[in-house]
Amino acid sequence: MWFSYPNDNYESIFVLSSFLLVISEFFRRGEKVIPNAKDIELFSRHMSDNDYIRHYKEHDFLAQFDRKYWLPLMEIVEVWDNAAHHFVNPELDKARKSLYLSAFNLGTTISKYTVPNRDGYISVIVDRNKGCKISASIKMEAQEINSLAKPFVLEHEKFIKLGRKKLY
Structure with a gap:
């Protein structure tokens, strides 16, 4: 032979x-790899409300913004780092970690530089300074927030695309 x-x-x-x-x-x-049911459920919960992402993509943080956009970001920062929010899929969990770090950076910077105002909004400009000339330091604070919003939006988009690819 x-x-x-x-x-x-x-x-x-x-x-x-x-x-x-x-x-x-x-x-x-x-x-076809069958995705983990826990991953699907966790990802679906995150997908339920994504309107706030458009705000972070388009908003200039020198202007005031509504708390309704702040709360979903804070939920990611406060909740998505615990064990109950880890994905079984290692790629998806890595993307979750990246999204969390980006949200944490953005959220802590917004917390550092903004205050609630009388109208129920959040702003880098304090109420007593409304109508006055905006100082260079306030403009720099708003610019720092703007610079962190873009990476957060990109990480969120990567996470959503990967989740849809891996789970559906």
């Missing part, structure tokens, strides 16, 4: 083994 004694005909053995590897890879990629 030519497998046992190839007589310098190694080319056919190479072609056959390559063919078998390609076929096995084709079938391996076709396998």
Whole structure:
């Protein structure tokens, strides 16, 4: 048999083994991995309210903003770092960690530089300074918040895309 004694005909053995590897890879990629039910439930809870993301994408934080956009961000910061919010899928959990760190950076910076005002909004400008010329330091604070909002939005988009790909 030519497998046992190839007589310098190694080319056919190479072609056959390559063919078998390609076929096995084709079938391996076709396998559908069943996602973890806990991951699906956790991801679905996060997907339920994403209107606030558009706000962080478009808003200039030199202007005041509504608390309704602040609360979902704070929920990520306060809750998404505990064990109950970890995903079984390692890629998805890595994306969750990235999203959490980005939300934490943005949330702590907003907390540091903003105050609630009389109108029920949150602003970098204190009520007593309304109508006055905006100082350079306040503009820098707003710019710092703006610079952290973009990475948060990007991390959120990556997380959502990966979750949809892995779970649905």
